Amino acid sequence: MNFTESISTCFNKYADFNGRASRSEYWWFVLFLFLASAALNMVNHSGMLGGLFSLATILPHLAVGARRLHDTNRSGWLQLLWIIPVIGWILLIIWMAQESQPGTNRFDSAA
Structure with a gap:
């Protein structure tokens, strides 16, 4: 999947x-x-536009994160580990960077 397909x-x-x-x-x-x-933060130095953009895109960011964890056969709820500094961040980055689980898993067929 390329950059534009991913965003779409x-x-x-x-x-x-x-x-x-x-x-x-x-x-x-x-x-x-x-x-x-x-x-957006460079254009608007107060950070208001960047903040509004982040607020508007929090739901798709959480949704794609959950689907990514599903692809590695993990629950999307594990995204809550972001609230644990350092250890939670490292675990999630490792899991998000892992290869997809081939075939079907408990969440869906292969992407």
Whole structure:
């Protein structure tokens, strides 16, 4: 999946927490969110535009994160580990970077 397909898919599945998301879909979308937020913060130094953008995209970010964890056969609820500094962050980054589980798993068929 390329950059534009990833963004399109994530916004089409805005609040869809079911199914699976490939590694490339997740990481391209995260890159898009980072770049867009950085650009908006550069344009508006108060950070208001970047903050509004982040607020508007929190749901698709959580949804693609849950689908990505599903792709590695883990519950989407494990995203709550983000609230645990360092250890939780490291675990989630490792899990998000892992290869997809081939075939079917308890969440859906292969992405």
